[in-house]
Amino acid sequence: MGATAKHDEMPMSRAFAEAEGAGTRGEVPVGAALVRDGAVVGVAGTRVEAERDPTAHAEILVLRAAAARLGRRQLDDCDLYVTLEPCPMCAAAIGFARIRRLYFGAYDPKGGGVEHGPRIYDQPTCHHRPEIYGGIAERRAAALLQAFFRKRRS
Amino acid sequence: MGATAKHDEMPMSRAFAEAEGAGTRGEVPVGAALVRDGAVVGVAGTRVEAERDPTAHAEILVLRAAAARLGRRQLDDCDLYVTLEPCPMCAAAIGFARIRRLYFGAYDPKGGGVEHGPRIYDQPTCHHRPEIYGGIAERRAAALLQAFFRKRRS
Numbered sequence: 224m225g226a227t228a229k230h231d232e233m234p235m236s237r238a239f240a241e242a243e244g245a246g247t248r249g250e251v252p253v254g255a256a257l258v259r260d261g262a263v264v265g266v267a268g269t270r271v272e273a274e275r276d277p278t279a280h281a282e283i284l285v286l287r288a289a290a291a292r293l294g295r296r297q298l299d300d301c302d303l304y305v306t307l308e309p310c311p312m313c314a315a316a317i318g319f320a321r322i323r324r325l326y327f328g329a330y331d332p333k334g335g336g337v338e339h340g341p342r343i344y345d346q347p348t349c350h351h352r353p354e355i356y357g358g359i360a361e362r363r364a365a366a367l368l369q370a371f372f373r374k375r376r377s
Numbered sequence: 378m379g380a381t382a383k384h385d386e387m388p389m390s391r392a393f394a395e396a397e398g399a400g401t402r403g404e405v406p407v408g409a410a411l412v413r414d415g416a417v418v419g420v421a422g423t424r425v426e427a428e429r430d431p432t433a434h435a436e437i438l439v440l441r442a443a444a445a446r447l448g449r450r451q452l453d454d455c456d457l458y459v460t461l462e463p464c465p466m467c468a469a470a471i472g473f474a475r476i477r478r479l480y481f482g483a484y485d486p487k488g489g490g491v492e493h494g495p496r497i498y499d500q501p502t503c504h505h506r507p508e509i510y511g512g513i514a515e516r517r518a519a520a521l522l523q524a525f526f527r528k529r530r531s
Contacts, residue, residue: 272450275444276445277440277441277470278441287430291428291429293429295429296425311502312470314465332502336465336495336502343465343495348465348487348493348495
């Protein structure tokens with residue numbers, strides 16, 4: 224937990240590209256990539272504004288699309304890469320989808336639900352805890368968010 | 378909190394009809410109804426199995442549909458009726474959607490995220506807490522779930 228774990232650079236690069244695309248569209252710049260058998264099988268960036276959907280976070284979109292494509296609601300052979308610590312909604316969804324490993328870029332003390340706030344996977348009512356590798360691209364992810372919120376305030 | 382609040386019987390009846398329909402389809406029997414200006418503007422039951430979507434809980438479906446129809450991601454003039462205490466994923470989504478009042482049937486000590494587990498709205502990282510009226514149809518909601526799980530085990 225919190226350790227810089229062995230992970231592929233490529234899926235996180237794809238997640239960052241999605242995050243940057245989301246930021247360009249005026250969305251909170253968060254991106255996600257789903258990996259199965261060593262291959263990226265889905266990517267998404269936030270689409271809350273575009274879809275007028277309060278649940279359209281990158282993680283939810285990539286999980287829903289992959290489950291639909293694979294035809295099953297459990298993705299227990301998949302690993303998820305996200306640029307930011309998932310919020311409580313997404314953390315719980317990741318648990319329901321039985322994701323095997325969760326890699327995320329920056330910790331999010333204000334909105335995260337994995338290592339902050341409700342710490343979803345530490346709850347006795349949580350039925351699945353993925354392996355968690357957080358803070359693996361802390362500076363890049365944090366810089367992306369800071370630039371976005373600085374721009375939005377100006 | 379936990380008080381039997383003044384609420385309309387009709388939206389909860391619609392939510393129960395959705396829950397029963399979900400149970401008939403082999404889904405966990407939970408239903409939801411969304412109310413705006415005194416009228417039910419959306420209903421849904423669980424569709425996790427039908428859609429192969431781990432996020433297709435009744436609450437998520439009804440929020441997404443209403444936000445799409447109204448063309449906005451915040452539903453701050455809407456009240457949500459659910460047959461069961463929302464899970465952490467749905468509780469967080471309800472917060473993102475800025476739902477005004479949340480009415481739910483039975484408490485869910487094993488999977489609930491409002492009065493149990495992570496208690497989403499009690500977290501300092503939570504930005505919106507609806508008014509909450511829980512346990513307003515405790516016996517009916519509990520009986521529905523018990524019958525479902527008894528049948529599934531047999």
